[in-house]
Amino acid sequence: MIGRLAPVTKALEIGGAMAAMRKTRSTNLPAPYLKRLSVREDASLGGDYPFNLPWLDGDFSLDFVTPVTIIVGENGTGKSTLIEAVAALCGYDEAGGGKGYRPLDHSRAVDRSGALLASALRAAWLPKVTAGWFFRAESFFSVARFLDEAARDAHAAPPDFLSWSHGEGFVRFFEERMSRQGIYFLDEPESALSPKRQLELLRLLHQIQETASAQIIMATHSPILMAVPGARLLEITRGGLIETELRQTRHFRLYQDFTSDPEDFVDRALRDEI
Numbered sequence: 001m002i003g004r005l006a007p008v009t010k011a012l013e014i015g016g017a018m019a020a021m022r023k024t025r026s027t028n029l030p031a032p033y034l035k036r037l038s039v040r041e042d043a044s045l046g047g048d049y050p051f052n053l054p055w056l057d058g059d060f061s062l063d064f065v066t067p068v069t070i071i072v073g074e075n076g077t078g079k080s081t082l083i084e085a086v087a088a089l090c091g092y093d094e095a096g097g098g099k100g101y102r103p104l105d106h107s108r109a110v111d112r113s114g115a116l117l118a119s120a121l122r123a124a125w126l127p128k129v130t131a132g133w134f135f136r137a138e139s140f141f142s143v144a145r146f147l148d149e150a151a152r153d154a155h156a157a158p159p160d161f162l163s164w165s166h167g168e169g170f171v172r173f174f175e176e177r178m179s180r181q182g183i184y185f186l187d188e189p190e191s192a193l194s195p196k197r198q199l200e201l202l203r204l205l206h207q208i209q210e211t212a213s214a215q216i217i218m219a220t221h222s223p224i225l226m227a228v229p230g231a232r233l234l235e236i237t238r239g240g241l242i243e244t245e246l247r248q249t250r251h252f253r254l255y256q257d258f259t260s261d262p263e264d265f266v267d268r269a270l271r272d273e274i
């Protein structure tokens, strides 16, 4: 009797798992889901920040053609503002978190520039996905605390990302969240990660790029994270966003210069010759 029931139980378990997976997937189409970003015809550009960013004009548009899109550029070129704006346009709080999460106290002057810029933009989807996350290193701790409190309120086990080191907590968080279908925004995720931990994130991003199981839009200064095979690398400059390659980025060339002869590099840097 047991022998006959076991396969039935197994089949039920597999059926249950598949049903659960189907429940968390809203589409069988591959990423990218957000296909295009463009400026609304009725947007009034110019004037004050963020509408005066040098690359933003009426013709600005950005096509997403790969599951993983990586945005690079110098400090102050507008990467964070752009990521915040796209995240806000997709329904995320510009302070970071999941949809509907308001983990930060917005009464205390959190910058609204991303949401402001979102009002000038239009998004085209195929299909529109509603799951995902906006990861910002600076708000990770309040988000993690919020997740623990929300789990406790629901009498569930808290995810407890904070009882790990910063880097370990970040990587655990990425592994847990980004294994699900959705759109994920990452703003400089390397900030708490050692180069070795960045490799763990690189592997995860590579898997997402290969399987097209989620869409990632990430701003980074890390040459390791820029190196996801197959991902589209865009450099943000005053003139706009241009497609580039890892070895052409200033970040890569600078690190290459440094590692090939650190003493000479530092010497030149101290004389302000780099």
Ligand SMILES: Nc1ncnc2c1ncn2[C@@H]1O[C@H](COP(=O)(O)OP(=O)(O)OP(=O)(O)O)[C@@H](O)[C@H]1O
Residues within 6 Å of the ligand: 049, 073, 074, 075, 076, 077, 078, 079, 080, 081, 082, 111, 113
């Ligand atoms: N609230 C604000 N008011 C006015 N200017 C701002 C404001 N926030 C940012 N800026 C300016 O807008 C530009 C873009 O800022 P942003 O933070 O998006 O750059 P970034 O490329 O993400 O830089 P980083 O690499 O340092 O994170 C910068 O010149 C910055 O000084």
